Amino acid sequence: MIKQFRDLISYRELLFSLTKKELKVKYRGSFLGFFWSLLNPVLIMLVYSFVFSIVLRQGIKEFEVFLLCALLPFNFFSNSVNYGAGSIISNANLVKKIYFPKEIIPLSIVLSNLINFLLELLILFVVLSIFRYKFYTYIYLLPVIIIVQVFFVSGISLLVSSLNVLFRDLQHLVSILMMVWFFGTPIIYPLSMVPERFQFIMQINPMAVFATFYRNIFYYVKYPEGFQWPSLWIILICLGITFGVFFLGYFVFKKIEPRFAEEV
Amino acid sequence: MAKNQKNKQNSNSAVEVQNVTKNYIIRHQKSPSLKDRLLKGRDTFEEFLAVDDVSFAVEHSETFGIIGSNGSGKSTLLKLIAKVLRPTSGEVIVNGTVSALLELGAGFHQDLTGRENIYLNASILGMKKKEINKKFNDIVEFSELARFIDMPVKSYSSGMYMRLGFSIAVNVNPDILLVDEVLAVGDQAFQSKCYKVIYDFVRRGKTIIIVSHDLETISDLCKRVIFLKNGKIELMGDSIQVVSKYRAHVEELERVRIAEQQKAERKKIFKSIIDSKRKVVDAEEIEKLSRIDGGVFENRFGSGDAEITKIELLDPSGGILDFCKFGDDVQVAFDVKFNNIVENPIFGIRITDHRNNIIYGTNNRLHNVKTGVYKPGDVLKVIFRQKINLIGGTYYVSPSVGNKDTKTYATGSLI
Numbered sequence: 001m002i003k004q005f006r007d008l009i010s011y012r013e014l015l016f017s018l019t020k021k022e023l024k025v026k027y028r029g030s031f032l033g034f035f036w037s038l039l040n041p042v043l044i045m046l047v048y049s050f051v052f053s054i055v056l057r058q059g060i061k062e063f064e065v066f067l068l069c070a071l072l073p074f075n076f077f078s079n080s081v082n083y084g085a086g087s088i089i090s091n092a093n094l095v096k097k098i099y100f101p102k103e104i105i106p107l108s109i110v111l112s113n114l115i116n117f118l119l120e121l122l123i124l125f126v127v128l129s130i131f132r133y134k135f136y137t138y139i140y141l142l143p144v145i146i147i148v149q150v151f152f153v154s155g156i157s158l159l160v161s162s163l164n165v166l167f168r169d170l171q172h173l174v175s176i177l178m179m180v181w182f183f184g185t186p187i188i189y190p191l192s193m194v195p196e197r198f199q200f201i202m203q204i205n206p207m208a209v210f211a212t213f214y215r216n217i218f219y220y221v222k223y224p225e226g227f228q229w230p231s232l233w234i235i236l237i238c239l240g241i242t243f244g245v246f247f248l249g250y251f252v253f254k255k256i257e258p259r260f261a262e263e264v
Numbered sequence: 265m266a267k268n269q270k271n272k273q274n275s276n277s278a279v280e281v282q283n284v285t286k287n288y289i290i291r292h293q294k295s296p297s298l299k300d301r302l303l304k305g306r307d308t309f310e311e312f313l314a315v316d317d318v319s320f321a322v323e324h325s326e327t328f329g330i331i332g333s334n335g336s337g338k339s340t341l342l343k344l345i346a347k348v349l350r351p352t353s354g355e356v357i358v359n360g361t362v363s364a365l366l367e368l369g370a371g372f373h374q375d376l377t378g379r380e381n382i383y384l385n386a387s388i389l390g391m392k393k394k395e396i397n398k399k400f401n402d403i404v405e406f407s408e409l410a411r412f413i414d415m416p417v418k419s420y421s422s423g424m425y426m427r428l429g430f431s432i433a434v435n436v437n438p439d440i441l442l443v444d445e446v447l448a449v450g451d452q453a454f455q456s457k458c459y460k461v462i463y464d465f466v467r468r469g470k471t472i473i474i475v476s477h478d479l480e481t482i483s484d485l486c487k488r489v490i491f492l493k494n495g496k497i498e499l500m501g502d503s504i505q506v507v508s509k510y511r512a513h514v515e516e517l518e519r520v521r522i523a524e525q526q527k528a529e530r531k532k533i534f535k536s537i538i539d540s541k542r543k544v545v546d547a548e549e550i551e552k553l554s555r556i557d558g559g560v561f562e563n564r565f566g567s568g569d570a571e572i573t574k575i576e577l578l579d580p581s582g583g584i585l586d587f588c589k590f591g592d593d594v595q596v597a598f599d600v601k602f603n604n605i606v607e608n609p610i611f612g613i614r615i616t617d618h619r620n621n622i623i624y625g626t627n628n629r630l631h632n633v634k635t636g637v638y639k640p641g642d643v644l645k646v647i648f649r650q651k652i653n654l655i656g657g658t659y660y661v662s663p664s665v666g667n668k669d670t671k672t673y674a675t676g677s678l679i
Contacts, residue, residue, distance in 0.1 A: 017387040028375045097370035099347040258350040
C-alpha cells in the first residue's frame with residue numbers, strides 16, 4: 001500500500017489538473033459560474049428557515065447561520081460521493097486507454113468539491129462577521145477538522161466509485177442513502193434535541209461529530225448555552241471510523257481497479 | 265506513463281513479456297446490476313482467450329512490429345504492455361517510461377479549449393506542468409491548430425481532434441512508445457509528418473512497439489516482427505520474412521473467402537434459373553457467371569482468337585514472386601494460346617493501381633519487336649522484363665494480345 005501511495009504522489013500533477021478540469025467544466029458556459037454552487041445551499045437555507053423558524057417556530061436563534069455552518073460541510077460530503085459514484089464509468093475513455101492510478105478520478109472530484117466548500121466558507125465568514133459572530137476564536141481547529149473530514153469523504157468516495165463499477169445500482173442507491181444520512185446528522189436540528197436512545201447514532205456517525213465541531217466553532221460561540229465539545233471517547237471513535245473507512249475504501253478500490261478497463 | 269514498475273537486475277530488455285495470457289470474460293448480460301446478482305446468482309458467461317501464452321522480449325532501441333488479422337490479439341497485447349489491462353497469467357516487465365498511442369485524444373474534454381486539453385491530456389500521459397510549458401509551442405505548431413487553440417474541442421473536426429491528440433502524444437518523449445494503428449491521421453502532408461516523427465524516434469534510439477495493418481511501414485520500420493494468430497505467436501523473426509509469410513496467409517484466406525463467395529453467388533444464379541423454369545438463359549446471367557469464374561483472372565474479355573492461359577510474376581532467375589519491392593527487376597510472363605490465325609500480334613502489359621488508373625503500359629511494338637504469324641493451336645510464352653519503380657501498394661498487371669488496329673484478342677489481370 002505504501003508503494004501505491006508513492007505512485008499516487010508521483011501523479012499529483014495529474015490530480016491537480018483533473019481537479020482543475022472538474023471545476024472548469026462545471027461552470028463553463030454559465031454566466032454566474034461559481035455562484036451557482038452557492039445558490040443551492042442558499043435555497044435550502046431559505047426553505048428550511050421558513051419551515052423551522054416561521055411555520056414550526058422552533059425558537060432557534062438565527063436559524064440561517066445555525067443551518068449553514070452544518071449544511072456546507074455536509075454538502076461537501078454528499079456532492080463528492082454523489083458525483084464520485086459514477087466517475088469511473090463516466091471516464092471510461094481514460095480508464096480503457098491510459099495507465100495511471102485510477103483513484104485519481106474520484107479523488108479529483110473530492111478535491112474540486114473541497115475547493116468549492118472552502119470558497120463557500122469564505123462567504124460564510126463574511127456573513128458571520130456581519131452578524132458579529134466571533135468565529136475566529138476557535139478558527140485554528142478548522143484546518144484539522146477539514147483534513148479529517150477529507151479523509152472520511154475520500155474513503156466513502158473510493159468505496160462507492162469502485163463498487164459501482166461492479167454493481168451499477170449503487171449509483172441510484174447512493175442518492176437515497178445521502179438523504180437518509182442528511183436527516184441522521186444534526187444539520188436542521190441541534191444535537192441536544194436527539195433523544196437519549198438515539199444518541200449512539202450521533203456517536204458513530206462521523207458526519208455528526210464534524211457537524212458538531214463546525215457548529216461549535218461558527219455558531220455556538222455567540223450562543224454558548226449549546227456549546228459543548230464532544231467527549232474524547234467520541235472523538236476517538238470518530239477518528240477510528242474515519243481512517244478505517246479511508247483504508248477500507250482505498251483497499252477495495254485497489255482490489256477492483258484491475259477489472260475497471262474490462263468492466264466499464 | 266508507467267514508471268519503472270519492476271527492475272530486474274539481469275534484464276536488459278526494454279519490454280519483456282513472459283508467458284502472458286489474457287482471458288476475457290464475456291458476460292451475456294451487458295450491464296451487471298444488483299437485482300440480477302441477487303435473483304439469478306451469477307451471470308452466465310463465456311471466456312475468450314485473447315492472448316494465449318505469449319512470450320517475447322523487445323530490446324532497448326529496437327523497433328518491434330506486431331501484425332495479425334483482426335481479432336488476433338494485437339491490441340490486447342499492446343494494452344497489456346501499457347498496463348491498461350492486467351494479464352490473467354504471466355508477467356509483463358517494462359524498463360522505462362511508456363507512452364501509449366492507443367487512441368488519439370482519449371481523455372479530451374469536449375467543453376475545454378484546445379489549450380486546456382493540451383495541459384490536461386499531457387498530464388494524463390504523465391508530463392509535468394513545467395515540461396508541458398516548455399513543449400506547448402511545439403505541440404501547437406506540430407498540430408497546425410494555432411488558430412483554433414482557444415476554441416473548445418467540441419467544435420473541432422475529427423481530423424483536427426486526432427491531430428491534436430497525435431501532437432501531444434509524440435511530445436511526451438517517453439523511453440518506450442507504443443503505437444496502435446494511429447499513423448493514418450490527417451492529410452498526406454500531416455501523415456508524412458507523423459512518419460517523420462516516428463523515424464525520428466527510431467533515430468534517437470527509442471524503443472517502439474508498433475501494431476499496424478500497413479505492412480509496408482512495418483517491414484520498413486521494424487527489424488523484428490511477430491505475427492499473431494488467434495492470440496498465439498504464429499511466427500517471430502526478421503520482419504521481411506514474417507511479413508511475407510503473413511501476406512501469404514492473408515492471401516490464402518482471401519482466396520478461400522472469394523472461392524466461397526463465388527460458390528454462393530453461382531449457386532444463387534443457378535437457383536434462380538432453375539426456380540424460374542426458363543429454358544433460355546439470358547446474356548446478363550452468362551456474363552455474371554463468367555465474371556465470377558476463375559480465381560486470379562478477372563475481367564477477361566476479347567474476341568477469343570487468342571487466349572491468355574497463365575500469367576506470372578517472376579524474379580530475374582525465374583522464381584515466382586508474390587510481391588516485389590521498389591527498384592526490383594522482375595519479369596512478367598504470360599502464356600498465349602492461339603485459336604485462329606493471327607498475324608504479327610502485339611503483346612503488351614499494363615499496370616494499374618487499385619482505382620484502375622493506368623500507371624504504366626508497354627508492348628513489343630513500342631520496342632520494334634516483330635512477332636510473326638501464329639496458327640490455331642500455337643502456344644507462346646511472352647516475357648516482359650521490367651524494373652519496378654512504384655511506391656508501396658497493390659497493383660494489377662494486365663497482359664494483352666492484340667494487333668495494330670487495336671483489336672483486343674484477350675486480356676486478363678493479375679493482382
